[in-house]
Amino acid sequence: MGEKVLIKGNEAIGEAAIRANCQCFFGYPITPQTELAAYMSKMMPKLGRTFLQAESEISAINMVYGAAGSGVRVLTSSSSPGISLKSEGISYIAGAELPCVIVNIVRGGPGLGGIQPAQSDYFQATKGGAHGDFHMPVYAPASVQEMVDLVQEAFDVADIYRTPCMIMGDGMLGQMMEPVEFKERNKREIKNKDWAANGLKGRKKHNVINSLYLDPEELERHNLKLEAKFNEIREKETKYELYNCEKECDLIMVAYGTVSRICKNVIEMAKKNGINLGLIRPITLWPFPEEAFDKTINKTKFGYISVEMSLGQMVEDVKLSVNGRNKVYFYGRTGGMVPSPVEILNKIKEIIELNKKDSNKIHNLTKGGENNGSCI
Template sequence: MSEKVLMKGNEAIGEAAIRANCQCFFGYPITPQTEVAAYMAKKMPLLNRVFLQAESEIAAINMVYGAAGTGVRCMTSSSSPGLSLKAEGISYIAGAELPCLIINIVRGGPGLGGIQPAQSDYFQATKAPGHGDFNMPVYAPSSIQEMVDLIQEAFDVADQYRTPVMVMGDGMLGQMMEPVEFKERSGRALPEKTWAANGRNGRAQHNVINSLFLKSDALEGHNRKLQEKFREIKKNEVRYELMNTEDAELILVAYGTTARICKNVIKLAKAKGVNLGLIRPITLWPYPDQAFEETLDKTKLGYLVVEMSEGQMVQDAKLAVNGRKPVHFYGRSGGMVPSPEEILNKVMEIRGGNQ
């Protein structure tokens, strides 16, 4: 068994990607994720792999497009405004069915906002990562160890389904330090990349990487093919954690750093004789609707969505519940992190309004 080492979240991302056989990193500095690029700048050349600081976020994502087209594992990382600049390239990559890893260490917005942690990119990641009809898997770790594990998993999922995959954390996860273990993984049995544009390799013709379809019927056919892939991802790749949901008055719904805070809320509430549960989505897309189906009859007062945003995940929680139980909301934004005490106050307010 490997030993645990103390690492900053951003640097652990880089090490996990290297161990997952990432061959190319293209990025551009932006707080609070710059240490990802700095770590890769130090480590990748020593391994005869590619690190390139692009002239812009737009350039970086198009370099990812080119490298992914050759079949090598590649990635980029950025933070909120940088992801907005990458959106066109992400859509091209999804349209061309190329695997890659995208890291978003979220900061407060909108606009330049601030460099403090936030979860206000939820809509962007899950609803509109770029133009056109597409989705991509989005993982939301709640610890540095889980972030490391999910990065290795994300590369496999990207290769299996030929899709971009995002791992989305917040500025706190990127900047904090925790013990982490880089576990040996056998990985998935992945298909050979016979589609890659890396020479003929005995084929009659060169492979061509493209997302342009000038004939409407051909583009619709491509879209139908993509939608079938997205249905497979929804069927096979949903991940979530349930905590203390067997007989909860109210179930908290939170992801990432906020879920860690909610676990402390559960302890505080228990000391007051209040039984709370937790649904922690690990995949934000596909969203774990079945977690709500499993808990719907086990909660008396419904659900409380807690986010570092103005309530973006509430929409998905309400769709999953479909009016069968109340869905409440408590959030902070702009880089403000909710405390366990203020979340508990919201819980007691909901209880008081239902007595």
């Protein structure tokens, strides 16, 4: 095991990107991710690499398009409204099949919102993130160490599939400090970027980077090609954690990022109350880990509860994954409010009590005979 370093989440992302051979950073300051841009402004020039603070988020994402098109590894970062400004460029990048990594340290919203932690950009990140038929892998770290590991993973996945990848954290993860080990990663096979627009390089014709297809049949072929790539990503790159799901649970929580850490504390608190809880922690928000629900559908008495720092966004994917096979509940806080273990546990107790009352009611109605049972 290597030496551990105490480092802030935002700075850890920057250092991980540098170690992943990121050659260019283009961004614009916005809290709560500004420390990431500040770290890159300090470190990149020392290494002979490019740091540029653009005049706007729109400029920054188009610079990413240019650098990615030349074949180098490139990073940009922002927070919520800044990502919205980048969304047109993100769609162009996906359409042109260019690899890059985009970091969103989410703030409360909508509008300018606040700098407190939130998860209210889930829809934006996982349902495309911009216009057109496309997806991008979205990683949701739950610790500073995982920020490091997933940034490096995202650069590899971006190159392998020629796609933008997003790291989505919240303001708490960006600002907290934890000990981190910068481990040597298992190297994945990444092909030479013979598609890059970086000169002839012995070729007879220049490569052209493009996301414009005026002929509808040609555009449909391109979209179907992208769809095949997204299906391969779904098959090979979905990541999740199952926690305390080995035995039957009263209820299984579904949570990611900071909230998943809180939910692990809820599991320990619940044991003291004679309640057994499990946790599904999506590590990729897209592709969403539907397999985790197939594995646990027969291990929960009363269903699932999606716990979020939003008014209810991931819960829709939970419902789609459960597909009517069990009940799905929701508990969330919004506007930068972080749910406490006690309030989550109280909500779970309430759900369990309601289910027990319903079970007793059904039992009392059905024990009298078949006719009563048919009335339910």
